[in-house]
Amino acid sequence: MFIDESGHRRRALQVLAVVVGCVCLGYLLFAGALVSGLRQPVGTHPPSTGGAAPSGPDNGEAPTGRSAPPAGAPGQ
16 A cells, blocks of 8 residues: 655645635635625615606505597587
8 A cells, every 4th residue: 555655745735725715715705605695685676777767656546637528529
């Protein structure tokens, strides 16, 4: 059986273990940052500017006041 008395094999394995540990830790930090970014409370995001702007309050009620007369009504 071969015995490495110089310690090169032991140091190589230690370096490999540190590299693998750093890669695993980096992956865990990256995954944690992604998960924490998804858990923001509702209402903390700025409003979207991609859609059309609302023309008035939307409370689910029909608008009040005069509207245009129906087509075919006298006076047109």
